[in-house]
Amino acid sequence: MHLRYESQLREPLVYGNKDYHQITEDICRPIEARPSKLWYIGFFTAVAMLMFGVYSVYREIVYGVGQRDGEPVLTALQKQ
Secondary structure, three states: OOOOOOOOOOOOOOOOOOOHHHHHHHHHHHHHOOOOHHHHHHHHHHHHHHHHHHHHHHHHHHHOOOEEOOEEOOOOOOOO
16 A cells, blocks of 8 residues: 655655554554553642642632621522
8 A cells, every 4th residue: 555645745654664553553652552640630730720629619609708998798599
């Protein structure tokens, strides 16, 4: 199978004598591999930050933003 297309505008995208199967394997290998330890560290850090954000929104809704003139500011759960 001949995959060589000679373009005058750009460099070749695939070097060497590779067929379609070898090109597909080269592209899919990183995606199909198991994630590294660094990926897991990043993932659990992101989940922890998400949980902190959800907790922060919960506290904002339940307890409000603090006090104004010595009186607590109404929360989202209190009726006005």
